[in-house]
Amino acid sequence: MSNSQGSHRAARGGHRAGTATATPPYGVATGAAEASMPPFGSRVPRYDGFTPSYADHETLGAPVSIPEPREPLPPRQERQDGAPGGRAGARRAARRRKSSGGPDALRRLLPQALVVAFLAGGTSAFVVSDKAVRLTVDGVPRTMHTFADSVDELLADEHVPVGAHDLVAPGPAAGLAGGDEVVVRYGRPVQLTLDGQRRQVWTTARTVDGALRQLGVRAEGAYLSASRSSEIGRAGLTLEVRTERSVTFLADGRESTLRTNAATVAEALQEAGISLQGQDTTSVTPFSFPHDGQTVTVMRISGTKEVREEPIPFTVEKTKDDTLFAGTQVVVRQGEKGARRVTYALRTVNGVKQRPKKIDSEIVREPVTQQVKVGTKALPTSVGGADHLNWSGLAHCESGGRPGALDPSGTYGGLYQFDAGTWHALGGSGRPEQAPAGEQTFRAKKLFVSRGASPWPHCGRRLYR
Template sequence: MYEAQGPDPAYRPPEYEGFDVHSARTLGYGVSGAYDDTYRPAYEAATTPAGAPVGEGAPVGEGVPGGEGVPGGEGVPGGEGMPADVTRDGTGRRGARRRKARYGERTDRPVRRLLPQALVVAFLAGGTTAFVAKDKAIELTVDGKPRTLHTFADDVTELLAQESVEVGAHDVVVPAPGTELASGDEVAVHYGRPVRLTLDGQRHEVWTTAHTVQGALEELGVRAQGAYLSTSRSLPIGRHGLALDVRTERSVTVMADGRTRTVRTNAATVREVVEEAGITLHGQDTTSVPADSFPRDGQTVTVLRIRGSKEVREEAIPYDVERTEDPSLFKGTEVVERAGRPGLRRVTYLLRTVNGVQQKPRRTHSELVREPRTQVVKVGTKPMPTSVHGADHLNWRGLAACESGGRPDAVDPSGTYGGLYQLDSRTWHTLGGTGRPENASAEEQTLRAKKLYVRRGAGPWPHCGARLHG
């Protein structure tokens, strides 16, 4: 039992007396005559080539775990040159068989120990394959700057989130967010840039992903050939955007002095178009459309040659009439207490001819010369009597028909006589009337005529007086 515990460290076989093991020559790995390579992977060391259990029936010179079975005739540290049938304990094969017999029940332990290790290796190998399969090589271009990266993202949205790339409503992502990714795909992010575009006088707020003015014009579909641009076409557009004024080339027809001219222009105003057509405006000359307006494509502009002068005129200002009631006057009677007087205004007019045609005068200035004076009229409110003793039974209707045709406002051709009964102003006033008889009511005229008959009979009507009794 004691011998089975191992060789004595001080023991040296007679063959190695006087030999210094530390001075032995070391042979390089793989050089002829070097030690045989005894390494075997864990999953190969479980059995011998013949399939026999480890340590049993193994040829001399094949190493196994635990140091049993050393190469025949080959030295090992501490026993170089040891015979094949000699073990470290010096007992030879018999000692080895005794140890084997003693520990034979443990010969299956290396197999049990190596089996989990093999499973771990297999598991790691499969996991590595899956790990590699998830990795993708993607070319990501952000605002024109490309870079290649490796990612485990499944789609575009996840990739942008991993790379901290934020996109807004006006940004463009190709392919669209949510698109699945595969190795070798290309993803591009184009940032939107605000552009305050004034196109042919109309202002627009637009967004573009172009990096230059030329690219923005192409993207927005603006016809730039022959156009005026407020900035260079090659000017870069930053993330903050820019203001851009574009005036496209247009065809405008100008008519002046009996001639017609058509010009191609990108002018900003009608006045500039007229100048480009070689036409000069003088004095009050103007155009058929506002000279500062924007010229449109296909528009016709007429030049108006204006010649003008001033004229001063004096104009009457009508007076007002103020009426007041007078109980001393019969109803229907009006007496002018104060005559009205019209005022006077001095007005300046501009007289113009446009292309030789006289225009309606235009008032440019007015000056008050004299204030108008209000006319005051008394209006009678006293009830008019309808009866005059001695004259009520006569045919006054027949007399009126004969003298005036029955018209209260009738006036003879000479202007001397008026009213139903053709009385002159002097006679009318002696009868108490005011003004002209034709201006009085029919009732008052009949009343005054009856009074005249009482005074003078039918004499005042020599031709028609007989009608009073007819």
């Protein structure tokens, strides 16, 4: 190769080394990349008149080779025969210096290598904290990447609220690792009427069938107000369940057992083929709920009505009278009983007569009040000419000493067996046996003063003993 050609190639090589175009960073135009400073803001020194291009900075992170020190080359002499040591040797030496880069290039590459290593370590920690988990909320699954360390952190990051009746599995405090699955089931209120008993329960099931299984309700043969496949929304559901029960009926001398989910005893009777006629009824209210194992007796009732007239007792009205001696009562108006008409129901239950039941009452005649005067006047006890006689002996002989005594004919009464006419003639009121004992003795003394012992022909002699 001629000298002119070598000089021209060296000149082109020097131009490429000084002005080589590097690939610009992401988002920077080519012209701007050529005019910008090298990455990281480092200053690029010159070495032996050599200016590195941006291509040199693209080797960050590559192994750096430190050249061994070389002995200084002896002065080259031009050989006319083209042997080493001429201009070709000088060009090769220049290329070796360029490839080694020298100490300044080493100092420039070391900080950049450290930065790359730091970034690589941070990226590794970032990758380790990230984990893939599966989150199923109310039956809807999705897989996601998260940095959460526990279930509650995951739910908070995903804005999934949970309440007291909601189910979270595993629990909110459980740790979280890659590949874990978290399930959230929302609680749903159910207004449940189970065999006549109403209450509110909560379930995380989304269908009636799932709720029944979760609540432990036996659904085989049961009546359901909603189908088992019906969905339960977040707002809840009203559900009536009547399980199958065993009920025994005693009717017309026969016993029959029925399995039923009827709502009332009357419905169960119809299912059993037992009918009620007229006044027939059951031992429990026909519209009550039939319970499992219950025995119900059917009562065949026949009956009539009976009307009876019953007396109404009269009342007694007493007034004080100071013209009568104390203890004396005089009937001014005789009382009269009233009457009422009463209707009774007479029933026969399964052939046995029952106690009559009063179903109606009507007053036919009002009672008349009896009016009585009660004496308040002080009663005298002394009668001249008769006080010294044995009046107790006479009373014992006539009546046995009983003030209220009355003979079998009803004519004579009291201690001394007065008749009504004599008694009234002596100033007495009413019947003698109704008067006090002291008044009867006083009247007897007055009778003795006027007639002697003749009113008592058999017992009068007792007065003198």
